[in-house]
Amino acid sequence: MDIYILRHGRAEKRAPSVRGDEGRALTGEGRTEILGVAEFLASRDVVFGCIATSPYARAVETTQIVAKALGKRGLIVQWDELTPGSSIEGLESRISSRSDDESLLIVGHEPLLGMFTGYMISGGGDAAIALGKGGLAKIRNARLDPVGGELQWLLTVRQILSMK
Numbered sequence: 001m002d003i004y005i006l007r008h009g010r011a012e013k014r015a016p017s018v019r020g021d022e023g024r025a026l027t028g029e030g031r032t033e034i035l036g037v038a039e040f041l042a043s044r045d046v047v048f049g050c051i052a053t054s055p056y057a058r059a060v061e062t063t064q065i066v067a068k069a070l071g072k073r074g075l076i077v078q079w080d081e082l083t084p085g086s087s088i089e090g091l092e093s094r095i096s097s098r099s100d101d102e103s104l105l106i107v108g109h110e111p112l113l114g115m116f117t118g119y120m121i122s123g124g125g126d127a128a129i130a131l132g133k134g135g136l137a138k139i140r141n142a143r144l145d146p147v148g149g150e151l152q153w154l155l156t157v158r159q160i161l162s163m164k
Helices: 028-043 057-070 088-095 112-121 157-163
Strands: 003-007 050-053 076-078 104-108 136-144 147-155
Touching (some): 028 057, 104 112
Parallel strands (some): 050 104
């Protein structure tokens, strides 16, 4: 299984509102950057068996932009295991239910995504990778038993946009 890990795009600033942190949407700049990431993935003919997202608005919006650019809207699922404060173990358990033959895109938040990326490429060790907003990682041949995989991509949004 190849696992692609995408941090949501730039979002509205934290401010007291009716929506709270869960409801913060992408900014215009965030939407533009994520569209660039989506176009990058489309240009590489990436196909996902599943796109899993945190239920937070900024992650859902990021996911919708990517899915639309790839022409695959029906593959989106929301996983509570991708919300801020979730555990690597919970995410690992959820991923283990997926087929090893499909590629998976997970969209969520830091620090979980960086910790999960480090965990996968260190064979279950205590390592972390920092993913900036719109950052994208690809773990090739990811496996959960035993934990491992090959870090093939670790890209910032600026690097991605410069490759378009």
